[in-house]
Amino acid sequence: MGSFSKAFASNGGWYVATNHPALKLALRFSCGPLTFTNAISPIQVAIVSACLEIM
Numbered sequence: 001m002g003s004f005s006k007a008f009a010s011n012g013g014w015y016v017a018t019n020h021p022a023l024k025l026a027l028r029f030s031c032g033p034l035t036f037t038n039a040i041s042p043i044q045v046a047i048v049s050a051c052l053e054i055m
Contacts, residue, residue, distance in 0.1 A: 016027060040048075 016023070018024060
């Protein structure tokens with residue numbers, strides 16, 4: 001779990017990386033903000049990736 005919005009000045013306010021099926025299901029059906037989020041754009045992925053390389 002982490003955030004891109006403050007650290008890298010990008011959208012993607014928070015993310016959760018998991019392979020656990022129960023957690024995926026719980027996030028999908030019980031997390032309201034997740035329902036109304038948008039995907040991060042390719043240019044913002046490149047920006048975040050470059051920031052991580054610098055760090």
